[in-house]
Amino acid sequence: xxxxxxxxxxxxxxxxxxxxxxxxxxxxxxxxxxxxxxxxxxxxxxxxxxxxxxxxxxxxxxxxxxxxxxxxxxxxxxxxxxxxxxxxxxxxxxxxxxxxxxxxxxxxxxxxxxxxxxxxxxxxxxxxxxxxxxxxxxxxxxxxxxxxxxxxxxxxxxxxxxxxxxxxxxxxxxxxxxxxxxxxxxxxxxxxxxxxxxxxxxxxxxxxxxxxxxxxxxxxxxxxxxxxxxxxxxxxxxxxxxxxxxxxxxxxxxxxxxxxxxxxxxxxxxxxxxxxxxxxx
Amino acid sequence: xxxxxxxxxxxxxxxxxxxxxxxxxxxxxxxxxxxxxxxxxxxxxxxxxxxxxxxxxxxxxxxxxxxxxxxxxxxxxxxxxxxxxxxxxxxxxxxxxxxxxxxxxxxxxxxxxxxxxxxxxxxxxxxxxxxxxxxxxxxxxxxxxxxxxxxxxxxxxxxxxxxxxxxxxxxxxxxxxxxxxxxxxxxxxxxxxxxxxxxxxxxxxxxxxxxxxxxxxxxxxxxxxxxxxxxxxxxx
Numbered sequence: 001x002x003x004x005x006x007x008x009x010x011x012x013x014x015x016x017x018x019x020x021x022x023x024x025x026x027x028x029x030x031x032x033x034x035x036x037x038x039x040x041x042x043x044x045x046x047x048x049x050x051x052x053x054x055x056x057x058x059x060x061x062x063x064x065x066x067x068x069x070x071x072x073x074x075x076x077x078x079x080x081x082x083x084x085x086x087x088x089x090x091x092x093x094x095x096x097x098x099x100x101x102x103x104x105x106x107x108x109x110x111x112x113x114x115x116x117x118x119x120x121x122x123x124x125x126x127x128x129x130x131x132x133x134x135x136x137x138x139x140x141x142x143x144x145x146x147x148x149x150x151x152x153x154x155x156x157x158x159x160x161x162x163x164x165x166x167x168x169x170x171x172x173x174x175x176x177x178x179x180x181x182x183x184x185x186x187x188x189x190x191x192x193x194x195x196x197x198x199x200x201x202x203x204x205x206x207x208x209x210x211x212x213x214x215x216x217x218x219x220x221x222x223x224x225x226x227x228x229x230x231x232x233x234x235x236x237x238x239x240x241x242x243x244x245x246x247x248x249x250x251x252x253x254x255x256x257x258x259x260x261x262x263x264x265x266x267x268x269x270x271x272x273x274x275x276x277x278x279x280x281x
Numbered sequence: 282x283x284x285x286x287x288x289x290x291x292x293x294x295x296x297x298x299x300x301x302x303x304x305x306x307x308x309x310x311x312x313x314x315x316x317x318x319x320x321x322x323x324x325x326x327x328x329x330x331x332x333x334x335x336x337x338x339x340x341x342x343x344x345x346x347x348x349x350x351x352x353x354x355x356x357x358x359x360x361x362x363x364x365x366x367x368x369x370x371x372x373x374x375x376x377x378x379x380x381x382x383x384x385x386x387x388x389x390x391x392x393x394x395x396x397x398x399x400x401x402x403x404x405x406x407x408x409x410x411x412x413x414x415x416x417x418x419x420x421x422x423x424x425x426x427x428x429x430x431x432x433x434x435x436x437x438x439x440x441x442x443x444x445x446x447x448x449x450x451x452x453x454x455x456x457x458x459x460x461x462x463x464x465x466x467x468x469x470x471x472x473x474x475x476x477x478x479x480x481x482x483x484x485x486x487x488x489x490x491x492x493x494x495x496x497x498x499x500x501x502x503x504x505x506x507x508x509x510x511x512x513x514x515x516x517x
Contacts, residue, residue, distance in 0.1 A: 037361055158385045165375040168365055175331040175354040176379045176431045223411030224368040 001249065008248050016142050021240045021258075023149035024201045025210065028194050029236030030156045032215030033228055034167045034187065042093060043081055043188075044211045046100035047195045048204040050077045053103030053110075055127055055199070060114040067144065071196050077103075078192035082184050129203040129255055137200075148197055152190055159186065164225055201240075202255030213262035214239070220266075220273030239265055283344050284309045284435065284466060285330075290339030292322060292329045298337055299325045305485050305493040309344075309434070312458075312467045314477045314496075316508065317487035323470045326487065327439055330468075352468075353428030355438040358420070363413060369423050370408045373399055376430030391430075398426040402456070418449035422456070435466040442473055454480055474509065 008014045035044060054073040058066035081096055112120060137145075156163070165173045166183045174180045198207045214236035218228045243258030250257075283306050291301040300322030307313055317323050328334050330341065331354055353376075376398075377391035387395075399405045402422040407415065412423060421441055428436055438457070442450040450473070458480050461467045471477045478484070484499040486492035492504040499505040 033366075037365055161375065161378060161381070161385070161387065164367075164371065165378045168362065168367060168372065168375060169356065169359065171333065171356050171359075172354055172427070172431075173375075173378065174333055175352065175356075176376070178378055219366050223366050223414070224409075225366060225371050228366045 004249060005245065013136065014248065016137050016139075018241065018244060020137060020142055020145045021201055021244050022237050023145060024194075024198050025214075025236040025240035025258075026233055027149045027152040028198050028207070028210040029214040029232045030153070030229065031187065031191060031194065032211045032213075032232055032236075033219070033225070034163060035191070036212055036215045036219070037167055040191075042096050042208075043078070043191060044195060044208040046081065046096035047074055047078055047192055048199065048207040049100040049107075050074055050103040051195055051199050052127055052204040053107035055204075056107035056111045059123075060110055067196070070199075071193070074196050075189050075192040078188040079185060082188045127199075127203060128205045129253060141200075145197060145200070148193055152193055152197075155186070155190055159183065163187065168225075202258055206255045206259050209259040209262055210236070210240075213259070213266050217262075217266045217269040220269040221276065235265060235269075236262075283307070285344065286340075286342040287330075288340040288342070290326075290329070290341065291337040292325045292334075293337055294325070294334070296337060300487050300491070301337075302491050303339070303485075303487065304491075305483075307435075307466060307468065307483075309466055310461070310464055311483055312461045312481045313469070313483045313485060314481035315468065315470045315485045315487065316474055316477075321488045323487055324439065327437060327470060331437065351432050351434060353430075353432035353436045355421070355424050355428050355436065355441055357439050357443065365413060367412050368409050369399070369404060369412060369415070370395065372412055372423055373404075373426045373430060376427035379431055394430055395426075398429045401429065402426040416449075417445050418453060421445070421453060425456070425460075429460075429465075433465070436460065436468070438467065438469040440470055440472065442471065 034040075051070055051074045054070040055066055058069040061069070063069060077099060081099065108124060111124060162178065162183050165178060166180050166187075170180050194211070195204075195207055198210050202210055214232040215228070217235050218232035222228045222231050239261045240258050243261040244254060246252065246261070247254045247257040285307040287303060287305050290303040291298050292303070293299040299320075303326065305313070315323055315326065325334075329336050331352060373395045374387055374391065377387060377394055380391055380394075381387060396405070399408060402425055404419065404422050404426060407419060407423075412420065415423065425436075425441075436457075441457070442453055445453065454477070457467060457469070461480075467481075469477060469481070478496060478500070481496055483493070483495050484505070486499065486504050486508060488504075488508075490504055492499065492502060494502065500509075
């Protein structure tokens with residue numbers, strides 16, 4: 001087994017995939033706590049479907065760099081979703097459901113009607129569940145990913161205390177003169193960035209798992225915002241690396257293997273947390 | 282000196298008035314109690330005073346020493362907070378957020394302010410505990426300490442004793458009274474009329490008829506007598 005692993009690690013494409021995987025896992029875990037606590041878990045899911053729709057359009061238009069289209073469309077939808085949540089003509093979760101299934105249907109429709117590819121269902125399946133495209137990344141894609149993740153991490157660190165205040169008690173923050181609307185917008189844009197990034201790794205149907213599981217696992221074991229955030233980042237990166245190595249060794253699909261590891265770790269954390277409380281009292 | 286003057290205020294949502302004809306004045310050091318039946322617009326008034334929503338008509342004037350955004354607020358608990366993983370220290374510190382402006386992190390001054398207010402509320406030993414593991418009374422003290430970090434002058438409390446047992450309620454009232462004696466202006470909404478009337482200095486009654494005056498005047502007014510009679514009846 002070690003020999004196989006070393007054999008693969010001698011290749012540059014494996015290293016590229018690992019670097020990108022670690023960065024994506026790190027970014028996606030950071031905002032997980034906020035999303036779970038704000039009851040926004042489904043926004044991630046909805047946005048990933050939007051990204052799928054945008055990707056379908058991009059591939060039909062034969063864009064060489066699909067990011068140019070996917071990124072702005074997803075960011076726009078993220079902003080719209082948060083805005084409708086406040087205006088409440090159509091309630092938040094209904095709006096998310098509408099946009100997400102709508103985008104999914106249109107994406108598939110467009111791919112079917114206009115695509116010249118011989119293997120449509122294969123294409124669709126790989127966009128939804130992730131593919132081995134993470135193993136064929138070009139240098140430019142790797143750099144784009146590094147730049148985007150670096151900005152997500154930087155934004156998170158700079159606005160850490162503001163994000164905490166807005167998540168914990170939006171009304172209080174607003175009453176004391178904090179621009180909560182602006183920070184909501186910031187959170188929405190960052191979520192959209194993360195989703196577009198993570199689509200490379202696990203495909204659009206599985207992104208939410210990458211965002212919520214590490215946060216939920218960390219919340220079983222820790223009770224301070226800072227330690228929960230740090231623990232969820234560590235858990236997420238560890239699971240991603242483990243999942244990718246397993247998938248390389250056993251030839252399983254990358255995305256679902258990572259998510260499976262995430263689920264297993266969540267179960268383990270639940271058990272540990274239960275023991276912790278038992279011993280504590 | 283007046284720190285908050287409200288003139289003929291009409292509050293509500295989407296142009297639909299919930300309460301109107303509200304006029305009152307709060308001086309520095311006052312303890313104003315806002316009472317009224319459910320649905321009479323107390324919470325809407327509070328949200329308007331805090332600029333969380335715009336008034337339909339009327340004026341809210343702040344005195345020279347009280348700027349907009351300088352009212353500390355003790356909101357009713359939200360669902361999110363009930364399972365939020367955060368330590369007491371983190372929550373109290375978040376009250377200092379308005380002071381740091383565009384700086385990303387808290388400085389020494391903010392940390393000292395938070396420590397001072399935790400001491401004032403008697404929650405220093407709980408500093409590293411998780412908020413969701415605390416009792417209701419302890420949670421309210423944490424939120425009070427946070428509100429005190431945001432302001433030194435004026436506190437607005439929305440149903441601070443809801444869901445607390447009588448002993449903890451009395452303790453919390455004493456704590457609030459002590460803050461008032463230290464010079465903090467208090468505006469409080471409560472259902473527990475019997476309890477607050479022994480502490481407050483002024484009463485604002487919201488409903489079909491709006492009444493504002495000192496506590497003694499209110500107790501002798503027809504509005505006050507009628508309201509208290511209903512409240513007493515409801516309790517039996």
